[in-house]
Amino acid sequence: MGMGTVRVIPWVLCGLAGLAQAQEPLRLEALARCGDLLDRQQQSFCLQAKGIEEGPLTVMLGGQPVAAQRDGQGLRLQLRQGAQASAPVWLEQAGRRSNPVWLSMAGSHVLAATPAEVAKNMDGLTTYVDLVSVIIEERFDGLGEARKLAEKYGAQVVGAIAPLNTYQLRLPVHNLVERDAMVLRLGSEVSVDAVVVEESSPEGESETEGRKEQPKPSPDSDEWAANRFADAVNFYQRRVLAKKAPIKTTPIRVGVIERDVDFDSPDFARFLQPCQAPRSCLYARDAQQPTQHGSSVAGILLAERKGPGYSGFLRGLEGASQGFEVLLERNSDAGITANVAASVNLVEDGVRVLNWSWGLHRVGALNVEGDEVDSLVRSGLAMSGYEELLEEFFLWLRREHPDVLVINSAGNGASFSGTDEYRLPSSFVTDQLLVIGGHQRSDGPAVPLDDPAYVVKRASSNVDTRVDISASACTHASTLNAGEQGAVHCGTSYATPMVAGIVAAMLSINPTLSPAQVRMLLRRSAMTLGANYDFEPSDADDLTAPILPSERNFQIDNPDVGRSARLDMQKALDVSVQSLEQARGR
Known part of the structure; x- marks a missing residue:
């Protein structure tokens, strides 16, 4: 396989047989860090696209082709720090070009909970059950201290915002009672400045209009x-x-x-x-x-x-x-x-x-x-x-x-x-x-x-x-x-x-x-x-x-x-x- 060229196995495309006729637009719908999120030197990125057809596919990063591997229905890139800089990434195939997405090599990334990893709290709000983030005091080595805490509590370090000395932990808990008890214990650690508990639906939400409204302007209002x-x-x-x-x-x-x-x-x-x-x-x-x-x-x-x-x-x-x-x-x-x-x-x-x-x-x-x-x-x-x-x-x-x-x-x-x-x-x-x-x-x-x-x-x-x-x-x-x-x-x-x-x-x-x-x-x-x-x-x-x-x-x-x-x-x-x-x- 040549640099930046992905040969798509025909059986992967069995569900896309009808796309060749209409030639669905090529689009990048998702891009995220995957693999070991704590590895800053060798970073993996998983991409999800639609419109990929059988045949050569070129992945472009900052205007240059890069190697990619199939990962299920998506693509996987492995990039070395220093060899590639942050830049837009897009796909090219058979004269078509996808939308460009910004790919950051800066390294901060946290995991979102799946629908099975959330619950309703006493306020009726959706909250993460086993994913929390700890902000480590500045005088401590953040990653080292996060790993010590993870070992002490049977947790796993799964994400990081290293410039803020903040690390995401997956806790060994099964419900909110267990989570809240562990959050209290984590918060009392000398090295921990604060514990961040996330409250949002897995699909996320945007800033919505409030209840107290006034009529919207007419469609032709400037x-x-x-x-x-x-x-x-x-x-x-x-x-x-x-x-x-x-x-x-x-x-x-x-x-x-x-x-x-x-x-x-x-x-x-x-x-x-x-x-x-x-x-x-x-x-x-x-x-x-x-x-x-x-x-x-x-x-x-x-x-x-x-x-x-x-x-x-x-x-x-x-x-x-x-x-x-x-x-x-x-x-x-x-x-x-x-x-x-x-x-x-x-x-x-x-x-x-x-x-x-x-x-x-x-x-x-x-x-x-x-x-x-x-x-x-x-x-x-x-x-x-x-x-x-x-x-x-x-x-x-x-x-x-x-x-x-x-x-x-x-x-x-x-x-x-x-x-x-x-x-x-x-x-x-x-x-x-x-x-x-x-x-x-x-x-x-x-x-x-x-x-x-x-x-x-x-x-x-x-x-x-x-x-x-x-x-x-x-x-x-x-x-x-x-x-x-x-x-x-x-x-x-x-x-x-x-x-x-x-x-x-x-x-x-x-x-x-x-x-x-x-x-x-x-x-x-x-x-x-x-x-x-x-x-x-x-x-x-x-x-x-x-x-x-x-x-x-x-x-x-x-x-x-x-x-x-x-x-x-x-x-x-x-x-x-x-x-x-x-x-x-x-």
Whole structure:
């Protein structure tokens, strides 16, 4: 067998006899570490595809063919650290090309539980029975200590997020009573900082819309106009390519913690073709339906649609930018632990902006009306572990990658984002985390775009001063037919990539901007919404931290002071150019 060529045994294809006639599209649906997850030198990856036919099949990694072996109905790669770097992987066969998926050699990976390995806890939530993660104190050798603990408790080390000194154990338990007893014993070990108990369904879930909703906008409503989306695209194209003092932009890598994208949708069909800078590229697993969460989030960044204001933002910057790479990655379906593992890998692979369109509420969290939040809730036991894990992540980020910025959705529980009793991860206070609320076009009298009454806070959006800025919460889902208008989806999940996209564009103009400077420029350039509350809002109508006089050139009587901040994409780019010019003039 030649390098990178897989000879498929005919009997394997007996169930696919009818595919030759229709020639099913070639798609990569899954990619994950397999084998010994603790081996950083020799890493194995298992791929699942559809549309493979009899005959030669080439596996491409970073543009070069690599050897692969059949493993059941999938493929297995064995790669050596140092010999191959993190890169997109795709399949080629008989003139067909699959979607490219990002393959990370960074090494962090955790296992998801199977349906037989979960149970319902006292709160009625699905929880892992025998898989937990231990965060080892910094002064200990993480892997060595995890193995000692495993030997002591009859457990097995099965996964790792080594940069965070976090290791996943499979415990010798059969029910939640046994698990909880062992978790208590593990937590009392001198070397253990915290134990992370995972609470998520095996199939996972996305950030859903909350119970407290308001009507969605009409399908033809241009919600993105509220953030000057088209104006920003026009400004970037004109200013970067200006004949006088053009700007040399920088390619930026964006990480998106999502499961997959439907490459059968015309929105993403172009990414089935070879892609390299200065074009923008998308790497993701293939989804079953275009209406799923990942396609909608990725579409705000890179969808290929007809008509102004409907294509993805970064797609609109092509021709002027040096390209943006968008890496969609979830690691596995192991809930928040997997989200963090994927984030660590992406950061180590050079991602500058991370899009987190997810978050959790603690059981018992109350919304602004005093009712309990009923969407995306987790027990106190799980939330305490998540809090420790996320704290380790942000400490590592500050220490090792201080230029990386995480953009996080505020949540859709009509609750509060600023305290860990209510929601994670938005309650963390760090320069490297931006929290995004959602607004919607007002149905009141027509007013100018920059009028605070042009939009209203979306009823389900979480609030309080921890929310840094708001953006349009509604977008059109992708479809399978070109020119067809998708259903309207709303939530802070979709406001988040609006901000992630503009932050990536700002950094492409001035890559020296720190996370704190990015927040400052976004707030200084923001439009407003809502009434002026003089910093003492009533009825929780404030959506974001109030605009300060220092964010309006110290004008105490500026009408924006005290109002919530609304993203102005065009102005954000303008002030980024000004920051670059000021840096050059020093």
